Amino acid sequence: MSGVHGDRILVTGALGQIGTDLVQALRREHGIDSVIASDIRESDGHSSIEEGPYVPLDVMDTDAISAICKREGIGTVYHLAALLSATGERNPDKCRRINVGGTISVLEAARECFLRVYAPSSIAVFGPDAPKNPPQDAPLNPTTVYGETKVSGEALAREYRRSHGVDTRGIRYPGLISYNAPAGGGTTDYAVEIFHAALDSGHYECFVRADTRLPMLYMDDAIEATLTLMDAEDDLLGDSRAGYNIPCLSFSAEELANAISDRVEGFTCDFVPDVRQEYADSWPDSIDGTVAEREWGWSPRFDLESMVDEMLRGISGS
Numbered sequence: 001m002s003g004v005h006g007d008r009i010l011v012t013g014a015l016g017q018i019g020t021d022l023v024q025a026l027r028r029e030h031g032i033d034s035v036i037a038s039d040i041r042e043s044d045g046h047s048s049i050e051e052g053p054y055v056p057l058d059v060m061d062t063d064a065i066s067a068i069c070k071r072e073g074i075g076t077v078y079h080l081a082a083l084l085s086a087t088g089e090r091n092p093d094k095c096r097r098i099n100v101g102g103t104i105s106v107l108e109a110a111r112e113c114f115l116r117v118y119a120p121s122s123i124a125v126f127g128p129d130a131p132k133n134p135p136q137d138a139p140l141n142p143t144t145v146y147g148e149t150k151v152s153g154e155a156l157a158r159e160y161r162r163s164h165g166v167d168t169r170g171i172r173y174p175g176l177i178s179y180n181a182p183a184g185g186g187t188t189d190y191a192v193e194i195f196h197a198a199l200d201s202g203h204y205e206c207f208v209r210a211d212t213r214l215p216m217l218y219m220d221d222a223i224e225a226t227l228t229l230m231d232a233e234d235d236l237l238g239d240s241r242a243g244y245n246i247p248c249l250s251f252s253a254e255e256l257a258n259a260i261s262d263r264v265e266g267f268t269c270d271f272v273p274d275v276r277q278e279y280a281d282s283w284p285d286s287i288d289g290t291v292a293e294r295e296w297g298w299s300p301r302f303d304l305e306s307m308v309d310e311m312l313r314g315i316s317g318s
Ligand code: NAD
Pocket: 012, 013, 014, 015, 016, 017, 018, 019, 038, 039, 040, 041, 057, 058, 059, 060, 079, 080, 081, 082, 083, 084, 098, 102, 120, 121, 122, 123, 172, 173, 174, 175, 176, 177, 182, 183, 184, 185, 186, 188
């Protein structure tokens, strides 16, 4: 990509589950004033996001994105604004508009303003025909609208790189587990909610079956993977750069509940599946992240036990 771009960072969807942690990590690395957080929502006034610059921004508005990028000297966009699977399946048209339309807006602004773009994909790109531990190049035939938007996002990122030289990168995140912000309306939200319920009331009614096994990751590892990918030399990255499978944890809902009840006396969990079971059943149990490991050398630090310890410590503030 030729042209001039700035050295500041814009994060879209920054008030969400990932943005809340990613903005903090980026500000630690680059300095508070170098990272501009944005979201369509007003901040609630308690968010750590307000330690630094914040602008309201609807990612459907390409002109507004370009104007902010020019005015603020932005060189890199972390594009997190999206609807997640459960919310997206309830509002399929809106999900397509925000997830695909928003990504086009960001990529158009990137083309105009010479930006680098990080746009996350998801394990939801896989459908029921994928192996239970899909390799990087497994078929992408999702049965959810959300998954379709993530397949489109990867295709758009490849297209803008090929046709316009935009430096685009992405990871197929698994379910992410964290405590600084609530999970944002996805199928894997049970793996976050269960911790709060365990400490608040000692009981959780889980909306997937006990034997539901999905790829998962503790947020610190997901942030570390994101920063490692964005720091990687361009020529190390191959054809998977728009959506890498990464090495993940894989555990069932029951194994998670058991790990919590080993630590929270009296904790009980019932399993009462709802429609989100269908989405979980269409996704893999785990994913094969060997291409990411080989190309940019990353692997997670947290296993199930250490992740559960960290979550309980973080939520209880100890
Ligand atoms: P989230 O729902 O917690 O946050 C998304 C944010 O986007 C929200 O704060 C919302 O207000 C904002 N937003 C929605 N519409 C917008 C618009 N039109 N303009 C600007 N902002 C808008 O989501 P998250 O968990 O932080 O996910 C971020 C990205 O990572 C998404 O692309 C998601 O698909 C992907 N992802 C997340 C997970 C996970 O487990 N959290 C897993 C796989 C992929």
